[in-house]
Amino acid sequence: MTAHPVSRRFFVTGLGLFVTGIIAFPIYWLIVTSLRAPADLQNTPSLLPVHIDASAYVALLHQPELLHYLVNSAFYGICTTVLTVALGASAAYALARLELRGKTITLFGLLVLQTFPSIMLAIPLFVMFSRLHLIDSRMSVVVAITTKTLPFAILMLRPYFMTLPKDLENAAAVDGCGRISTLVRVILPLSLPGIATVAAFNFLSGWGDLLFSLTLLTDESKKPISLGLYKFMGVYGTDWNQLMAASVAAALPALLVFAASQRFLISGLAAGSTNE
Structure with a gap:
């Protein structure tokens, strides 16, 4: 017998609600704590706070280093x-x-690079x-993070670009546009969902980076x-209230970025993962 549709x-x-609850519970516990x-x-500990106390957030406002x-x-x-x-x-x-030699090998190499754990790249990049005397440089951290995010961006955007008709590029070439001009003026505006998807994930990677920053930075101000x-x-204890409040402050910008780009993420991920 088949199950009733209802x-x-x-x-x-x-x-779905049960799985969502399990995933969301750590966030709930973070805010409650x-x-x-x-x-x-x-x-x-109880599931609900006995007394609501926002003193941890008030204390963060008096710590300019957090900003x-x-x-x-x-x-x-x-x-x-x-x-x-x-x-x-x-x-x-x-x-x-473009018809490039070794395209298949290049794509396979990008796929392999995406699977590399960051710890395997941290020490070679540090050396x-x-x-190059770039330790304690902000740009060294940016370049290091890019080594992890770039393969994902290429593998996501390539199938998205392949869905666009070549007639658009031919029309742009007739109007005098070169490859770069066609990419900037025609391809990228039409690929906004894919670009937004890649940008959102890359921003999250840069925002939440720990390993490369820990490896390449010693200056507290950076x-x-x-x-x-x-x-x-x-060493002798943890200020859990302020730690959780600071964690909420750290997570909020990333959540806002994903909320703002949500309408692009679904279409961008679908196009980047199903088209060949």
Whole structure:
């Protein structure tokens, strides 16, 4: 006997809500812990805070270094996004439209590079930047993050570019546009969902980077928020209220970026993952 459509719908909906609840629970616990009174943290934790206390957020406003951490993270996120989109779009367009030797090997190499764990790149990059005297440089962190985000950008944008009709490029060539001009004026505006998808993921990678910043930076004024959170973890104890409040502040910009680009993400991911 087949299951009733209504029963199946309720089952799928209930299963979806259950999985969503499991995924969202750490975020809920993060926010709830940041709103607990310091005295409540010493007691047995409950799902709801006994007393709402926003003193952790008020304390963050009196820590100007937190703003520097957030600005640094924004710098790494924005610069990584701009650099990756510029290089990734150019490379993806070339792989999508030009007849290049070794194209298959190049694509396979990009796929392999995407699977490399960041720790395998951290030490070679540290040695390279050390010899170039670029340790403690913000741009060294941006370049290091780009080594991880660039393969993803190329593999996402190439199939998206391949869905665009070549007649558009032929018409642009008749009007006197070269390859670069065609890419900038015709291809990129029509590929906004794919560009937005790549930009959102790249911004998140730059914003939340920990490994490369930890490896390449020693100057406290250049560290991102991912390293700044360690300020609340002392040798003799952890200020859980402020740590969770700072974590909420660190996660909020990334959530806003994804919320703003949500309508592009679904179409961009679908186009980048299903077209060949």
